[in-house]
Amino acid sequence: MQDTPDTPDTIQEPRRWSDGQWTAQVIKNEDDDGWAVSMTLKGETEPALVGPWTMGRDKKNPKPLDVSAFHTLVKTASEVLRRHEQQLHAQLHKNVAVTVNGQRLRVQLAIVPDEEGATATLSAQDELGEELARVPVPPTFKLTPASATAWAEAGFERPR
Structure with missing residues (x-):
């Protein structure tokens, strides 16, 4: 399917998902042998959320992203941004x-x-x-x- 200018760029790969607004990227955790996932909002250079990611069954590679995990990550990252905005407003x-x-x-x-x-x-x-x-x-x-x-x-x- 080819995206038109009116539709977001949708990516659904095992280590990278995007709905055109949010992008989830599974990355190697530099602090240990595990994996992490970052959530970045379109137009931002820094992720809004970085957290641990589950190992796959082989205990070596990361578990692939799926629609359920992506939606949970979007909800969590959105809440992090909302709390940050509320804190800034309070300041x-x-x-x-x-x-x-x-x-x-x-x-x-x-x-x-x-x-x-x-x-x-x-x-x-x-x-x-x-x-x-x-x-x-x-x-x-x-x-x-x-x-x-x-x-x-x-x-x-x-x-x-």
Whole structure:
């Protein structure tokens, strides 16, 4: 079957499977006599997942990839990427809830990474979600309940 530009490149070989989006590659484990499998997402240079792979019956060669194993590997690699994205989001978007002068506030720090220099914004919302203030801050700003309270008590002036 020849692939058209609209269909993904499908590979189903004993040591290499691809659905056009993900590619599983069985490789020799450099640390021991066993085998490993890597899962790489299309367009990425590094695998999202590398793990041990089962030996075949001859205890020398790897077990061939099959549709069931490939789907399990895709699911696992996708979950690894999802967790990585969630962790990155948590690092770049922090928030705390504080009470200042009897008013409950949610203070957020949003960091935007950039190769030429990251930027960050500090914002405050009231209990109804209405924005009370938004100021630029250094991406190194440490958001804590104490720093959020101090910022609100200072009238939401740009922290130094």
